Amino acid sequence: xxxxxxxxxxxxxRGSGMELRVESPDGREDVGVLDESSDPVLFxxxxxxxxxxxxxxxxxxxLMIRRGSAHGVLDVVCLGSGDVRQLxxxxxxxxxxxxxxxxxxLLAPFDAALLEGSLRxxxxxxxxxxxxxxxxxxxxxxxxxxxP
Numbered sequence: 001x002x003x004x005x006x007x008x009x010x011x012x013x014r015g016s017g018m019e020l021r022v023e024s025p026d027g028r029e030d031v032g033v034l035d036e037s038s039d040p041v042l043f044x045x046x047x048x049x050x051x052x053x054x055x056x057x058x059x060x061x062x063l064m065i066r067r068g069s070a071h072g073v074l075d076v077v078c079l080g081s082g083d084v085r086q087l088x089x090x091x092x093x094x095x096x097x098x099x100x101x102x103x104x105x106l107l108a109p110f111d112a113a114l115l116e117g118s119l120r121x122x123x124x125x126x127x128x129x130x131x132x133x134x135x136x137x138x139x140x141x142x143x144x145x146x147x148p
Contacts, residue, residue, distance in 0.1 A: 003045030007065045009074035011040035011139060013096040013110070015058030022049045036097075036137070040074040059110075061094060061139045072143045079132035085126035090115050091143040093128070098136025103128060 012018065017035030022043045024030050032041060043049060045064065065072035076096065077085060087093070092114050093100075095107040102113045115128055130138055 001043075001050070002048045003064065005067050007042065007046030007060045007072065008045050008049075009040050009042050009063040009068050010034070011061045011074060011076050012036050012038060012094075013061045013094075013139070015053065015060075016047075016055040018051045018053050018058055018060070020049065020051045023047045024063045038105075040076055040139075042074075054116040061096065063141055063143075065143065068146065070143050070145050072141065075140045075142075077130070077138045079130070079136045079138060081132060081134045085125065085138075086106055087130060087140055088127045089142060090128055090140050092141040093130060094139040094141070096137040096139055098138075099133040100136045100138055101131040101133060106133070 002147060004016070010020070012034045014036065017033060019135045020041065021029045024047065034041060045092055061074065063072050063074040071146060079100065092112055093102050093107070094112040095109055097109055099109075100107050103115065105113060
């Protein structure tokens with residue numbers, strides 16, 4: 001795929017993994033291997049990309065941001081049963097595996113919570129709390145608008 005003007009993050013949510021090939025500006029291919037233990041990868045949508053899934057179905061989590069309009073980050077946090085993590089200014093949380101409570105709501109795999117400004121006062125610096133009910137992997141999305 002090629003998505004000019006878009007910054008892209010990708011992480012493997014479930015499956016055996018994939019090989020990601022992203023064309024570099026000089027025509028070479030940057031090759032990376034991603035699986036459930038890999039950190040999310042950031043790459044430019046201006047660069048043609050393709051992937052090959054290793055074995056069986058794969059679910060991935062993508063964050064795509066229009067360059068110049070916003071800045072985004074995708075992190076994956078691994079939590080043990082009972083772990084609690086404070087998140088400062090997240091935009092969304094997606095449970096990739098396990099179960100977690102966010103803002104008083106129980107989230108199962110592939111459930112998401114949108115934590116937009118309307119849910120907290122803009123000046124409220126209180127972090128969001130993620131509480132793992134069981135061992136969990138959680139995608140944490142942070143998006144900051146750079147233009148109106």
